[in-house]
Amino acid sequence: MKDTVIMGIETSCDETSVAIVKGGKKLLSNIIASQMEIHKSYGGVVPEIASRKHMELIMIVCQEALDKAGLSLNNIDGIAVVPGPGLKGSLLVGLSFGKAIAFASEKPLIGVNHIEGHIFANFLNSQDIGFPFISLVVSGGHTSLIIVHNFCQFEVIGRTRDDAAGEILDKIAKYLGLGYPGGPIIEKLAVCGKEDAIYFPRPLLNSNDFDFSFSGLKTAVINYLIDKNKAQQKVNINDLCASFQKAIIDTIKYKTIAAAEKYNISRIVLGGGVIANETLKKELIEYARNVNISVYCPPKELCTDNAAMIAVAGFYKLKAGITDSFDLDVYTR
Amino acid sequence: MNILGIDTTAEVLNLAIINKGRFIVDYRINTAEKTHSALILPLFKNMLSFTGIELKTVEGVAVSIGPGSFTGLRIGLSTAKGIAFSLSIPIIGINTLESYAFRFIDLPGILCPIIKARRGEYYYATFYKNNNNLSIAKNYQCAKWNVIKNDLLKYNNDVYVFGYGLGDILEQEKAEKSKNIANINFVVHNYQNANAVNVALMGEKRIIEKQYDDIYNLSPFYISQSAAEMNKTI
């Protein structure tokens, strides 16, 4: 089992990725073909274009992953695929391709939930993280708090009720005409702004659960801009970005630590594209340190969508004897 | 030589295995209960066990690449690529309209296969028989029936129209009590849109001629741009 080699396939949104991981830890290859540049000109991911791009790229990316690892399909011990959540058309390309490979080469098929995949990015090349831990996954598609009891037992304790954090960053950036994706652009402008310049709400901060809701914050920012425009007052975009980003960070930070304290868990494990935001990461780590909670975070390139995390998750599921049958189908949420 | 044929371009999921120009199994499922994605491999597995054909004796995969349902095309092609890649066997992409025409290759005249698209339009092309092969007369298009009809009326020969969505056209013709369509013949046939046997037969021909497709670059034949691309060009 130590040397088990898993191929991971990930096409849930706009990245076509195939990776090969040995023994759940050693990354042999992780090819990621990003479609970002294409979707940029539309101001967001266009599902039909994403599906078409995956179809064009999947075989090429798969071959590249094998070549880079110096392996052939014969050397692979299991195929890890993502049935969801994600965009249906996109998921279907990777899932159909991965299932067919597993079937025709008679290898075990392992379905990996995309969000769980983000958590497993932390196990690559890393020290061992003790169980249980609380995982915070934040990206364009999800904002979730999950208690991870062991490699196979996940308990979702909070999720977004409407927009995900990454989604409102994209939407506000689009509204301001700043471009796509929104997170990195807003982070850059926020550096030069004052985060206490404008007060925006921290939604659901005092609710008794660990759910998130960001659409109210989005409305608040848009209303602020409309009011300023009506009053013909100039808006300092840097201040706006800093204050808006701060509202998101505060919400995520307080909720996550509160969850850790309530469940008496001293480890927090991060994942998802928005985690690549340095300010968020820094604030979370500092705030957690004050209450003696340690924070684990994958390197930046493993925060965003990639197949390595899927292969790692696949490794642990296979180790636990969990495989899927060939009627495995997609789910969008 | 066992050749697998895959047709996932419409509601009916159709797989077939043929060998030396004869079909061994032709497997169709038409259900809204389960998706093509959930059914395609279990179906293939069943087919192999019922026929006693061993997976490693499959020597080629022919797949219908469209036009058709975008999602369906991608499920079929992704699956075909995975199988061909794993078994290191040739993959052949077969144009769906051409595969419909191939089925009626012996009709004496111009062949016009159609496939219902969105917004009341049909994908179509016209073919004629040329030394036991099909030659294309009019390239692949997407249009409303009235436009297609005007196109077909220009031919001096008989034209045979068949395919997926023919029922709607027949109703339209009946409602409009059309005259002057003397040279247009409608070929009514069941399961127009489940054509894996012919896809496999055409694939076998191409394999014998060593005209394989490149597994890396073989793409669906969409005809239509995605809606977003269309808006952008405008």
Ligand SMILES: [Zn+2]
């Ligand atoms: Zn993700």
